Amino acid sequence: MTNSRQSLRIAVAQTTATADIRHNGGTVRRLMRDAASERARLVQFPEGFLSGYAKEQIQDWGDVDWPAVRDELEQTAVLAAELGIWVVLGSAHPLTPPHRPHNSLYVISDEGKVVDRYDKRFCSHTEITSFYSPGFDPVVFEVDGFRFGCAICIEINFPDLFSQYRELGVDCLLLSAYPVDEVFEAKARAHASINTYWVAMALPSQTAHLMNSGVIGPDGRYLAQLDGGEGVVYADLNRPDFDMWFEKARPWRDSAMHGQIYRSQRVDDPRSTDRTCL
Template sequence: MARVITAATCQFPVSADISANLEWMVSFIRKAGEKSCDVVHFPECCLSGYASVDFKTWKNFDWALLSEAAEKVSKAAEENEIYVIYGTSRQNETGEKPFNSLVVIDKAGCTLSVYDKCFCTPKGIQFYQPGTEYVKYEINGVVCSSLVCYDLRFPEVYRKLKSMGVECIFQSFYNARQRKASVHTDIMRQTMQCRAATNYFWVSMTNSSAPISPYPSAFIRPDGKIEAQLQFDKPGMMINKIDTSQQYYDASGPFRQIAMNGRLNNA
């Protein structure tokens, strides 16, 4: 039996203005609901803004406003009967630095999954506490996982998720508000294509559209092909289908498991 997810991948100019971020998100949630999508996917720290870029200190950060905004996101998910995957900053109960988190809200408005970014950049780690655990959850029977931006630099993470039975990755990024174009234009989508193809993953990757953003949001098939992408530096939403009944080229498929088991030849 085919397991299908209709996914809306969205981008907008994420900023330090929580209320403005929320307005963008609720608008896209409604649009995705009107299109009968199963899930709507947003960028890294899209609700809170991204520490170190959108704001330079946690001093006077309005956690109460962020909490209220998160409740409104959950309410919008419930009202539109749609899963919502979004990035935010999350207070750490130990009193250490906050987490950079990707939250999954189900169609009833309840929290299904919270992933705390495990690999923070050298700059990001000054503001965020790295997480320690990876997650998996199901949407329409498809086994999914969440990752955040810099995680893509570590192929071992994707092998771990493959060993957990994951089929689809929702990965949120924040590469924006740069002074000029960077090498990320040439390597980030391409790296995600590699992660998809070598592990046979569906991938929804979404990025902030605040200029200058070096790459737009993209949707990638399990063979590594970019099926669709949004425009540079412009807000937008695209709708794609994750359909597990579709078969794609999987070059490493016959020998992937033996390599994962530590045997690095197929003699």
């Protein structure tokens, strides 16, 4: 790792998603202030939170007040600059009609600028046929020497996406979701450990009966997790605590995948090539 900073505090929200965009925007800014007061440098929100998530809060995009979405996003950006905090905010992103919106995560810097936007690449059957247009690119950005990647919900079922982010050198993957089963949590913990990076999960309070928002370490164990309800959970991404994972496990696994350490030990032995022998 080449990062100079050793620790970074992030905040992960668990909030009740609604179809009321103004209410959602007010909640975002209230929790941004809470996060800033706790010295967090970044706060993450669930999938589709600002606009409402299709199939749940939204049944028809024609019902969405898109000017309100834009206005709330602009207010959020202004406050991010005032507080000096990064924001990763889930929302639908409208395209030019008749194209369907993207299911997105806006990346807002501590200068109040939308510096990037992650558009969900792998959508469910219902999403891709009725609600969303897919994205195609990974998003990686840096805060104080820590590299972050973005993913959304059902993408947890595509391991290549998570390994791609490892290859891009992320320290922490921001996974915003609206999960539908308990096994989602097991998959997130496995991806964290296999790829040796932190995974931060921002989930709506509607799914707290399945699991809660939290931050998983590169060892697959929770650093911090909410205990139901609504609120914000904080975690310090402390690199020395996981020195073995970042400095030894990840480089060794990358070397193992390349394969030369095994090819160099290959033997020329008939008892090896004959797989039917006893």
